[in-house]
Amino acid sequence: MILLFSLKTNLESAYDASFDIPRIWDFYGLLLAPSLKDQLSLSNLYSVSGDLRENEVAHVWIGSILQVAKKLFTSDQIYQLWLLSKLNWQMFFPENTSVDEIEDFVTEFGLEFTLNLKSSPEKLSLQSAEIHLKDMLSSGSSNTEIIEWIETKLEHHLFTKEFIRLITKVVCNLFYSKSVKSEAESYMEDRISILKKYIDNNESYMLQALFALQLLDTELQHPPQKLAHLFFQIHDKDLILEKVFLDWENSKEEECGKGVAVKSIKQFLVWLKEPDNNSESE
Numbered sequence: 001m002i003l004l005f006s007l008k009t010n011l012e013s014a015y016d017a018s019f020d021i022p023r024i025w026d027f028y029g030l031l032l033a034p035s036l037k038d039q040l041s042l043s044n045l046y047s048v049s050g051d052l053r054e055n056e057v058a059h060v061w062i063g064s065i066l067q068v069a070k071k072l073f074t075s076d077q078i079y080q081l082w083l084l085s086k087l088n089w090q091m092f093f094p095e096n097t098s099v100d101e102i103e104d105f106v107t108e109f110g111l112e113f114t115l116n117l118k119s120s121p122e123k124l125s126l127q128s129a130e131i132h133l134k135d136m137l138s139s140g141s142s143n144t145e146i147i148e149w150i151e152t153k154l155e156h157h158l159f160t161k162e163f164i165r166l167i168t169k170v171v172c173n174l175f176y177s178k179s180v181k182s183e184a185e186s187y188m189e190d191r192i193s194i195l196k197k198y199i200d201n202n203e204s205y206m207l208q209a210l211f212a213l214q215l216l217d218t219e220l221q222h223p224p225q226k227l228a229h230l231f232f233q234i235h236d237k238d239l240i241l242e243k244v245f246l247d248w249e250n251s252k253e254e255e256c257g258k259g260v261a262v263k264s265i266k267q268f269l270v271w272l273k274e275p276d277n278n279s280e281s282e
Contacts (some may be wrong), residue, residue, distance in 0.1 A: 029064035218257025
């Protein structure tokens with residue numbers, strides 16, 4: 001990931017810069033905390049902190065990031081992100097640091113809730129799950145690994161409207177990131193089985209999946225041709241029935257971005273309504 005490579009390179013000079021810029025760790029906190037929402041995981045941050053750990057300042061760096069994150073997320077959300085990362089504070093401190101010293105530091109930064117770790121969270125929020133699933137997909141975790149994680153961590157959310165929208169959004173978000181058409185198609189070929197498992201030929205779930213794609217396209221400011229390309233893909237792979245595409249077109253349930261979305265896939269809808277649409281889609 002380019003972002004991680006750039007961050008790691010930048011951090012190589014951060015320790016030396018801290019002598020001239022004493023508040024540099026606060027600035028890193030302001031810069032990186034928002035990225036925990038959808039770009040970076042805490043595991044990502046640990047992976048680029050090698051130079052900081054060698055110079056014994058990694059704990060100040062990660063503490064500053066989490067301090068700012070407290071203003072953007074709830075303590076429970078940060079707790080869940082910390083738990084999912086499988087990190088612990090000792091990993092950021094010099095090897096000979098005592099438990100009392102670590103606890104004093106964490107308490108001073110107002111992060112003591114990260115010390116009260118359970119073996120697993122009772123209920124994982126969908127917001128936290130979205131971040132972790134994005135990380136799993138972008139890091140190349142297998143479909144089996146992703147499904148096993150979902151079944152273990154999101155059992156109480158499975159097959160709700162919110163879950164169907166979430167899993168559709170997360171899986172298809174990376175489709176949008178592929179600038180080469182063939183790469184996007186190959187990606188969907190690899191990941192479509194995740195969506196098929198949870199949509200499970202259920203027309204209600206299919207409709208929620210289309211709403212999720214409508215909202216994703218809106219969130220990403222309607223990249224040209226992307227939604228149409230994706231609709232052709234999920235049609236050809238038998239994820240969504242033709243009837244449900246038409247139900248979505250006529251539905252009033254989710255209006256945000258609907259007009260632009262429908263307009264952007266006009267060619268697809270015209271093709272779909274033709275008496276014989278069995279010709280090869282574009």
